[in-house]
Amino acid sequence: MNIGDVSTRSGLPAKTIRYYEDIGLIKPHRSENGYRCFVEADLHKLAFLGRARALGFTIEECRLLMALYEDESRASGDVKQLALEHLRKIETKIADLQAMRETLTELVQCCAGDNRPDCPILKDLAGQTDLPEQGVKA
Amino acid sequence: MNIGDVSTRSGLPAKTIRYYEDIGLIKPHRSENGYRCFVEADLHKLAFLGRARALGFTIEECRLLMALYEDESRASGDVKQLALEHLRKIETKIADLQAMRETLTELVQCCAGDNRPDCPILKDLAGQTDLPEQGVKA
DNA sequence: CTTGACCTTCCCTTGACTGGAAGCCCCATA
DNA sequence: TATGGGGCTTCCAGTCAAGGGAAGGTCAAG
Structure with a gap:
């Protein structure tokens, strides 16, 4: 998946997705041509982030929530x-x-x-x- | 009045008062030493701004409100x-x-x-x- | 081959300040 | 007279969470 598809499917603007990569919230792979290459797990994370942000959590709170989400022993x-x-x-x-x-x-x-x-x-x-x-x- | 006095009397931080001058909301005179030199009218304006901001008006709305305030024929x-x-x-x-x-x-x-x-x-x-x-x- | 959509990075802008550095200015005290 | 401390000045950078736009690379269709 390229960023456009992920943007459509997650509802987040491409700019925002790039920003989330910048600040380390997601780490998509890259294709040979340099394009970001997203898998379902990335999309899932972005949807998670979108919902958390919609509830008014700050980015840093989202980071914590994601860490907790990924920590099976939370x-x-x-x-x-x-x-x-x-x-x-x-x-x-x-x-x-x-x-x-x-x-x-x-x-x-x-x-x-x-x-x-x-x-x-x-x-x-x-x-x-x-x-x-x-x-x-x- | 120097900025410190105005800050105390208006309740606005000196930084904020300088900022308001920067963006043209107030235009205090200067003393010979370069210090800002405020008169009662400036203090009054700052108090006005402080109240409008406390009510959540944006800076641009405050600018409009001040203009209306000063316009006798509003x-x-x-x-x-x-x-x-x-x-x-x-x-x-x-x-x-x-x-x-x-x-x-x-x-x-x-x-x-x-x-x-x-x-x-x-x-x-x-x-x-x-x-x-x-x-x-x- | 060209067009147009899509992608990349990079830097600037937003709003309303706040923090801090570097450097004058002024007054009081030793 | 020195000096110390507080107050004042400007300028630059940072905040938060992106959004705008430029310059340029990539790809698929016609």
């Missing part, structure tokens, strides 16, 4: 711990974004959104808050 | 539109992260997390899903 507890740590990071991000969403939603609701220049959103950003009985939201 | 509708677009992006991100969280939570719940190698998390990543009556989650 402890599932190690995998679970990695997943739990990642889960906590995701939850933190969600909370941060939700806080932003709340503040923005309030600001948007307070803004007339017409042709007049008076704008509570800008006022808030400028530090002269305009919101009705709103506590400080750091 | 229409609040323009600001509101910018905020609404940003709000939608935030909501998309939240939804993506929530999907990750759900999948990860399920996987974590299915994993014994002990010393045995059998691990539903790895199985799922490898494409051989193991979850009880679970539809495909792309």
